[in-house]
């Protein structure tokens with residue numbers, strides 16, 4: 010049975026469409042990764058699931074319970090670790106966890122046993138009795154994760170849990186997530202880090218512009234692509250014009266299935282190739298057009314390639330485009346002042 014079933018979910022913030030008929034089915038007992046660039050709709054999806062935000066349309070089922078009709082029941086089932094951590098500065102981490110345990114009406118012995126266990130598993134012992142106001146980002150995130158786990162939820166929902174974290178905090182969180190899944194907890198995690206999804210997820214969905222555009226296990230998604238990947242540069246830093254010229258030379262070559270310009274990587278070119286001797290033919294065509302080969306690397310498909318295939322751009326380019334739109338909006342606002 011599915012732990013989460015989202016059907017035809019839609020949500021707009023004024024003129025901005027955040028979710029557009031999003032469908033998602035998360036099986037019980039696995040770690041499910043939601044991959045997408047900033048602004049894809051991940052936080053909106055997770056907040057709706059955590060019953061903190063109402064969708065404009067669609068249905069939300071958690072463990073067979075209708076979350077829109079029975080939000081309290083669903084809140085008991087899940088733990089939600091938000092992207093922005095808001096914790097009290099005066100209390101110590103331990104006091105904060107005790108308070109959280111009391112809010113869940115845990116009996117004191119059970120509460121303290123559980124807190125000690127989480128302190129141990131998340132490596133929080135050296136600093137848990139210090140005031141939260143002195144914590145680093147990584148410490149706050151670990152504390153927040155512990156707070157989300159205190160009532161032993163069957164489903165843990167995390168919004169980009171390791172953004173900007175130090176390696177130690179990240180590995181403490183990854184390790185705990187793996188242990189939780191082994192013990193039967195279902196985990197849904199959003200991320201825009203390919204390596205995080207690659208390392209943790211049993212299954213995943215790629216979300217872009219408020220809809221799921223690819224779904225499956227990371228291995229299946231990569232295998233479905235077929236072919237090999239080639240990254241090619243005619244010089245260290247090229248420009249848009251030259252990259253377009255190179256693409257026009259490469260596209261007609263036999264065995265080349267796709268050529269995409271990768272702006273984020275100095276206008277290099279990403280190719281999908283299939284068949285024998287394609288590399289030799291590529292080199293030959295470039296030579297014929299008077300173009301040098303500065304660098305050429307061939308590899309098996311990666312998750313970034315899956316993203317590229319589904320959206321026509323790399324994850325990094327999607328983030329650059331979104332950051333660019335934000336800058337333009339900001340400039341407009343400033344010029345109107």
Ligand code: ATP
Pocket residue numbers: 022025026027045046047048049050051052053054169
């Ligand atoms: P990020 O990783 O940056 O949080 P995300 O994938 O979680 O991105 P959402 O936060 O769900 O994306 O945002 C989806 C879209 O909705 C974006 O275009 C965002 O700017 C917009 N949006 C989100 N919250 C609001 C809000 N409160 N008011 C207006 N627009 C919003």
